[in-house]
Amino acid sequence: MNREVFFELVELKAKTASVLPFLLGICFSWYHYRNVHLFYVIIYFIAMFIFNMAVDILDNYNDYHHAKEGHDYKEKTNIIGRENLSLSMIRRWIIWMVVISALMGIGLSIIVGWPLLWLGLYCYLIGIFYSSGPKPLSSLPLGEFFSGFTMGFMIMLICVYINTFDSFQWTVSNLGSIFLVALPNTCLIANLMLANNICDLEEDEMNHRFTLVHYLGKQASIRLFVGLIVIAFVSIVLSVVLGLTPITMLLTILVVPFVWKQSKLFLKEQVKTKTFICAIRILAVGALAQVVFFAIGLWLK
Numbered sequence: 001m002n003r004e005v006f007f008e009l010v011e012l013k014a015k016t017a018s019v020l021p022f023l024l025g026i027c028f029s030w031y032h033y034r035n036v037h038l039f040y041v042i043i044y045f046i047a048m049f050i051f052n053m054a055v056d057i058l059d060n061y062n063d064y065h066h067a068k069e070g071h072d073y074k075e076k077t078n079i080i081g082r083e084n085l086s087l088s089m090i091r092r093w094i095i096w097m098v099v100i101s102a103l104m105g106i107g108l109s110i111i112v113g114w115p116l117l118w119l120g121l122y123c124y125l126i127g128i129f130y131s132s133g134p135k136p137l138s139s140l141p142l143g144e145f146f147s148g149f150t151m152g153f154m155i156m157l158i159c160v161y162i163n164t165f166d167s168f169q170w171t172v173s174n175l176g177s178i179f180l181v182a183l184p185n186t187c188l189i190a191n192l193m194l195a196n197n198i199c200d201l202e203e204d205e206m207n208h209r210f211t212l213v214h215y216l217g218k219q220a221s222i223r224l225f226v227g228l229i230v231i232a233f234v235s236i237v238l239s240v241v242l243g244l245t246p247i248t249m250l251l252t253i254l255v256v257p258f259v260w261k262q263s264k265l266f267l268k269e270q271v272k273t274k275t276f277i278c279a280i281r282i283l284a285v286g287a288l289a290q291v292v293f294f295a296i297g298l299w300l301k
Contacts, residue, residue, distance in 0.1 A: 246297025
């Protein structure tokens with residue numbers, strides 16, 4: 001297996017969905033608590049990244065096995081069939097990645113406290129059952145919610161907890177503050193899944209995958225796509241107004257023209273090979289802008 005095939009197998013191009021919420025969690029921790037446990041968050045980052053790769057490999061593995069006969073998804077679309085990858089090798093990689101990341105997480109839980117274990121357990125269950133089992137979450141009208149909530153909010157929450165475990169308060173106010181700051185990424189990550197399902201609607205239905213797009217219809221799903229982008233930017237402004245993020249976060253509005261341009265391209269046609277990249281670009285630029293302008297605010301302060 002060459003590097004390009006491996007990167008596609010683990011869907012490296014979509015890793016901004018996990019890396020940038022992690023960095024936002026570091027910014028939030030320093031802004032509100034003036035504390036970052038660098039060694040602990042590095043361990044968390046490595047474990048998170050390994051598990052994220054395992055989940056994406058598992059997604060491709062399950063999609064390969066669940067594909068129905070009558071079209072060429074297995075042979076020409078799925079990376080495992082297209083590159084004739086060894087299924088036993090894929091299974092070994094998944095097992096070892098999950099085990100290694102889980103052991104790292106359990107070890108970290110012993111140090112920072114057992115709340116991390118329960119937060120991590122939730123993430124592992126969502127990651128595994130996202131594409132596994134008789135009714136995978138990704139084949140139900142729940143995929144957008146769980147992908148956005150887990151990667152947008154939970155990754156950030158865990159990062160903040162690890163950095164502040166000795167003073168973290170499990171209050172509605174505290175969790176609500178973190179959720180509002182995480183909401184833009186939550187919406188944009190959910191949109192990544194939504195855009196994928198819009199593009200794959202016909203293929204998903206042939207494979208008996210009835211996603212949110214199947215129930216809403218394509219046009220309503222496209223309107224939801226735009227609505228989530230609007231919510232993302234409104235929540236950025238609201239977080240500044242409430243004092244949860246530095247005023248420099250308002251500079252994130254500068255990327256709105258780029259986001260609008262990419263949105264128009266996607267609204268014009270929803271083709272996986274042509275315009276799905278628009279949703280990836282929106283997430284990458286939007287999430288990166290938040291981290292950069294949050295960091296600038298920390299530096300100025």
